[in-house]
Structures are given as C-alpha cells and as structure tokens.
Amino acid sequence: MRASAMPPAAPMSVDIRTLESTDPPPDARVRSPAGMVWARFRVNRGGMVALVFLVALAALAIAAPLVADLVGHGPNDLYRTTMVDIYGLPKGPNASFWFGADSAGRDLFVRVIYGARVSLLVGVVATAIAVVIGVVLGLIAGYRGGALDTLFSRMSDVVLAMPLLLFAIGISSACSTTPQGCVAGTLTPGVNLVIVIIAIFSWPAMFRIVRATTLSMRESTFIEASRAIGMRERNIMFREVLPNLLSPVVVYAALLIPQSILFEAYLSFLGLGVPDSTPSWGGMLDQASQLFTVAWWLMVFPGIFLLATILAFNVVADGLRDAFDPRASE
C-alpha cells in the first residue's frame, strides 16, 4: 500500500474548500482583462481628453457633408468673387467663412473638416494593414522560427534599410503618371496609393515587436500546457499566443496611426499624395507655404488640426500603455 511515513497535515474528512476560502480573490466582481484596462484608462485625465477629442474629430469627419450643408459651402465650391481680392489673394476669416478661404476661394473650414476624413482614413486603414501584416508574419516568425523566421526578418530589414521618403516619392510618382496607375491597374493614384505606400513602410516595426514578444512567450509554461493537451500548433499561435499580444499591438498601433497621418501629410505636401480635389491637411499646408506671409489662416488652421490630432493619438497611446501595464509608469 501507499507509504505513509508523512502523516497528512489535515484530516481527510475536512472540506478543503472551506479551508482555502480564507484567501479570497482581491476583487469580488468578475473583471475581464479588457475591463481592467478600461478602468485604468478612464482615470487618466489627459488620455480621456485626447480620446474625447479624437471621437469628436471622427464624428465631425463622418458628418462632413452635413457640416458643409450647415455652413452652406461645399469643399470644392469656388467663391472667387467674394473671397478672393482683385490681386488674387484669399480673404481671411469672417462670419460666414470661419477659417477664411484659400487662393481658389474655397471655404477653408469645410476643407479642414473634410481633410480630417482623409487623415483619419489613411491613418487608420494604413495602420490596420500594417498591423495585419506585422502580426501574422511576426507570429509565424517568432513561433515557428527557422527558415520562415529568417525570410520574414530579412524582408523587414530590407524595408527598414530603404530610404523611406525617396522610395515613397518614387512609387507615388511612378504610379501617378497615368490614371490607370501601376501594378496592372491595382494601384490607382489617390488615397489608395497613399495607404498602400504607408502600409509597406510601417509593417516591419510591428513585425519586430510581435516577433520578439512571441519568441519569449513560446517558452512560457501555458504554451507548454497547451501542447500537453494536444492543441494544434496553429491554434496555439492564434488562440493562446495572439490574445496575449493585445497590449503591445494595441499600444503600437495607436502610435502608428499618427505616424501614418504625418506620412500622408508629407506626401501631400510634396504634391504626391491625394489629388487637390480631395482636401487633405498636408495638401493645404503645401498651398499655404506660398501664401502664409499674407494669409496666415492657410497655415494655422490645418496645422493646428494636424498637430492636435497627432498629439491626441500619442497621448492615447501613452495612456493605453500605462493602462495595460500599470508598473511601466512608475
């Protein structure tokens, strides 16, 4: 029979549950990890202000046609007689044109609101594409290792080694010479092209973070436990590892969005972004660069919006990082 050199410390008949209930969980309410992150983010005043600003901006961008209706000026309506003087210079803010007009006599306020559409669209969609590519390749490279790891890592190194702006300008101008675009018509000039260019240059950073985190997580006991119950490797990657990447991915994505917005502004500033008929903050600043000595509003309003948006995304990203890992802020 069983060796009983060591007598059991507690009689067998005692209900073990009552004995161990002396150590209750710290919080009686059931809280998911996402719920705790939100609870910690909510108390961050700066983060909440920035978040409210971004939500308001997004609402304005979505409701841009409504705003145009209310103001009574479309984004491409020309008011050459009323808002441009006889020397061809635009007129400044007044009761009906809150932000003044540009040199073509278009309402700058309406164009700034429409510009938010382009900026947010480019920022969010380009980041989403970069996140998907970076996460999938990073997971596979980090978890599988071997030849795939080498292949993807070298790919990302190559992209990171490219002179970013130079290549972006090259691709952009090569694809913008004809309305058909390039790559057999899949890349037409305009917002799509800008998004693709930004995504191509943004994914390696996400890839590196995901790969490094996966690499360290692969050795953790709960991954070993998943293997011990017979889970397939693919399911371990996507069901066990991926949810644990949420915090670095979300935080880094929140930082990638303002970078993408800025990148779009660079391209549009250089005249290689979206066409002039689509209002964009970068494009507006490009115009302003020739006239700002006489028409300050051309630079100030799009500039403030660009600055505030970038700042807000960075503050939110910062707040998210602290909310995901409370120890990091100390």
Next chain:
Amino acid sequence: MIDGTRTRPLLEVQSLTKRFPLTRGVIFAHSRGAVHAVEDVTFTVARGRTLGIVGESGSGKSTTARMIARLIDPTSGTIAVDGTDITRLVGADLRTLRQQVQMVFQDAYGSLNPRQTAGQIVGAPLRVHHVPGDRRAHVAGLLERVGLNPEHAARYPHEFSGGQRQRIGIARALALSPTLMILDEPVSALDVSVQAHVLNLLTDLQDEHGITYVVISHDLGVIRHLADRVAVIYLGRIVELADAAAITAPRHPYTAALVSAAPAQPGTGTGTTRQRIVLTGDAPSAITLPTGCAFHARCPKARLISGDPHRVPERCRSERPPLGPDADGRQLACWYPLESGDDLIGAAQAMAIPVSGAQA
C-alpha cells in the same frame, strides 16, 4: 513487483537518454559537446501506482517528466505507455496519446493563460479533443471535483490564490480522464499550509480513478506522501530505486545525504539532535560528466572506504557502478553501499575542513 500481479506495467521507460547539443556559431553552426540531461534511465510504474523521482536542481528530473509527456523528444531510449512505444508518435496518434498522458506543472500561474477564464482553461482539452456532451456542465463538474466553486468558472487566473490555481491545473489535466499523470513539482510553489490540501486532493483522485502518477520533486516529504516507489536521480542517472518505505533507510550515499537534508518529520524520533550530511561542493558539470561514479567527488562513503578524507577508491573514479538489484530487491548503483554504523556525517565534515575552513 509491488502488488505481485503479472499484468504489464502501465509505464515502461527503457534506457531513456536526453542530450542537449551545445552549438556555436550562427551561420556555420558546429557542435561543442552536449549537456547530458538524462542518461540511460530505466524504470517501470505499475497501473494505479506512483513513482516519485527525487533529485537536486539540474539533475534531469524535469527533463524526464517532459519526455514522458512528449513535450521534449528523447535522444534515445523508449517510453512505453500501456505497451505502446510513444517516443515516435506523431500527428493523430500523438493527439490520442495526449488524452492518456497529462501533466501538472510546477508554476501553476504560468501554466494558465492569463487571458482565459478558468472555465475556458479547464474546457480546452474537451474542445481540442471534441469530447461530446455538455461542456459547461463537464467543466463545472471538474471544478467541483478539485474543490473549486463551479461559479468561479468565469474568473481569470489572477483572481485565484496559488492553491486554487494549481487546482485549475489539476482539473485541466483531469478533463480527459488520463491513465497517467505527470506531476512536475506539483506543490513546491505553494504555501506550506496549502501543500497538504493539494497533496490530499491528488491522493483522493488517484484512489477514485486509478490514475498512475509520476511525481517529480526535490522535496522528500512530498515524495513520501505520494509515492509507492522512489527513484533518486543524480546527474541524469538513477542511483537508487526503492520502495518509498525503504528510502528512509537509504543505501546509496547520495540518497543518505538527501534524506538527512530533508526537514525532520514529527514523530520520526531524533528531533533536534539530528544532524545533516553536508555535501562539499556543487554537482559536477553535466557537459563533461565525471568518470566512474558521477558522485565520487562528493561522496563521504568513498572517503570512509579509502580511510582518507581527500582520497577515493580507484574503482569509484574509473568504473561506473551499474544500476542493479541488491539483496532486498532495491535497485542501486554504488560500489560501496552504506552499511549500518557508517559515520557519513563525520566523513562529510572531514572532507569540508581544508577546503573552506572549519565548518560546524
């Protein structure tokens, strides 16, 4: 051997060896020797019985556990569960084996995915193996069986105490009704007050379901509580394999040192006057194994035989003692097993004197 029946043992491990190659160089990798984690380990465990594996850190006990659970592939040797060699299983066959062999980990918190609820964690094996039936009810039953409140299935691992987390780990291992459970230091990370409860749970589960256990521990108290037989492992090799009752009267000098290092059990006699056999030095490197008996450099008995605290008999240094049965049927790998009256404490103290000064 223990119960006298002639049925085949559930687990048969034969000449199991694991070497982790050491390589240098990134592009042109070349071998620089190997870590000899487990060397030629052979044992069997009868159905419904418990084998304890004891040894100090780095002795290869966890590697052995992981090889049996097929988390690490052995370098050579065979592991047979229910008569089937499992060392070469892949794909669907390996997944079938997973239902039979389950593992409980030392780091209970680390073994639970922090982003999943207790219910999801315990239900995962059922999901993976498409176990039919009401999964929610099944999970509730498992939680209840291990002494947890089924209503806590919606909670996350961080909301449980250490003992409760290990219970979740046990419930997960239990989900597929395994025939063999590998317990890798199942209680060493827990508070002493909680250890006994978890150990009692494990013995109850074994009695109910007839599960065979292999329990890995550095704690002889845990081993004595759970195990029927004990294998003592030193530098990857079994040095002594005996009934749990007999291990308190060890014959291998290393086992004697381990037993003397364990805290005194109440009621075992000598109490405060008990003295430890203090071994000199660390365990030798597993990369370049010592010649002869792996223990000879630290062995007090060898000094008793040579009569000089700084010399060991030639045989201990040059010839490796094979693991073989002694007169009482215990397996032993020692040229000069302990006899009654051997003063190992004195010999160990004599060994320590010129190396690190006077030691009490």
